[in-house]
Amino acid sequence: TQLLEQSPQFLSIQEGENLTVYCNSSSVFSSLQWYRQEPGEGPVLLVTVVTGGEVKKLKRLTFQFGDARKDSSLHITAAQPGDTGLYLCAGAGNYGQNFVFGPGTRLSVLP
Amino acid sequence: ETGVTQTPRHLVMGMTNKKSLKCEQHLGHNAMYWYKQSAKKPLELMFVYSLEERVENNSVPSRFSPECPNSSHLFLHLHTLQPEDSALYLCASSQDRVGLAGVTGELFFGEGSRLTVL
Numbered sequence: 001t002q003l004l005e006q007s008p009q010f011l012s013i014q015e016g017e018n019l020t021v022y023c024n025s026s027s028v029f030s031s032l033q034w035y036r037q038e039p040g041e042g043p044v045l046l047v048t049v050v051t052g053g054e055v056k057k058l059k060r061l062t063f064q065f066g067d068a069r070k071d072s073s074l075h076i077t078a079a080q081p082g083d084t085g086l087y088l089c090a091g092a093g094n095y096g097q098n099f100v101f102g103p104g105t106r107l108s109v110l111p
Numbered sequence: 112e113t114g115v116t117q118t119p120r121h122l123v124m125g126m127t128n129k130k131s132l133k134c135e136q137h138l139g140h141n142a143m144y145w146y147k148q149s150a151k152k153p154l155e156l157m158f159v160y161s162l163e164e165r166v167e168n169n170s171v172p173s174r175f176s177p178e179c180p181n182s183s184h185l186f187l188h189l190h191t192l193q194p195e196d197s198a199l200y201l202c203a204s205s206q207d208r209v210g211l212a213g214v215t216g217e218l219f220f221g222e223g224s225r226l227t228v229l
Contacts, residue, residue: 004153031215042113042201042220043154050215088154092215099210099218101154 003027004089004102012108016078021105023089024071030092032065032072037086037104046074079109114138117202117221124192125229132187132224134202142208143185144218145177148199160185161208192228199223 005024013019023032031050035043047056049065049072056063060083062075076083089102115136124130136143145157159167160179174196176188185202202221209216 033215033217035218041222042115042203043218044113044220045217048215048217090154090218092210099156103153 004091004100006087006089006102006105008105009103010106010108012110013079015080015109015111018075018077019079019107020073020075021087021107022071022073023102025091026070027091027093028069030069032069032092033090034063034072034074035088035090037088039085043086043088076107079107081109081111083107084109113219113221115202115204115219115221117200117224119224120222121225121227123227123229124189126192126194128192129188129190131189132200132202132226134185134187134221136183136185136202136204136219138204138206138219140204140206140219141182142205143179143182144203144205145185145187146201146203146220148201148223154201158187159208166208189226192226194228197226197228199225 007022031048033048034046036046037043047063049063052067052069054065060077064073086104086106088104092099118133142161144159147155147157156169157171158177163179163182174191178186201223203218205216205218
């Protein structure tokens, strides 16, 4: 079974600060996705990374897929209260496993 | 608005009740999913339907019974639940089934049904 771990579990920061959250596994994934889930809503896809070493930017968010395709990071620059939510990583394996989700990082950005 | 609608948003039921959760997608997708989201566990995949056929049942207790009458609708029938079944139940859809053999695609989630079992 492929498992994803995320760190930190909780993060509370002030508006304007930078932060990085991590998604790690001992298994190789063919792709990794990041979703954000705001309170009272379902998760919404932010990005999909498929190539080892790939970096994608979405406004103030920068996503990186590890060279070995076992880990990923999400960096947010100048965080805003609207970034508050649960950040979930999810991976697709190569050997018939189902799509798996990590436990998430709960981010709170205080004004 | 993701194109996936779940009802009811909140449900409180006793252990002997029978209730159903409903999901409808307006995206023309071929695959639909039920996930369970608890406070202390990652999102757990419960059932997958692809082209109206159940293709995955992740060792879910029989007190949860899914139904997919057509490609746009998905139900989760609940009976004799336990308090530990209290959770947020999320429905999702995708163009084609994701995850199998590394297939990647976007999951579109509904807002969830918050279930409390007394």
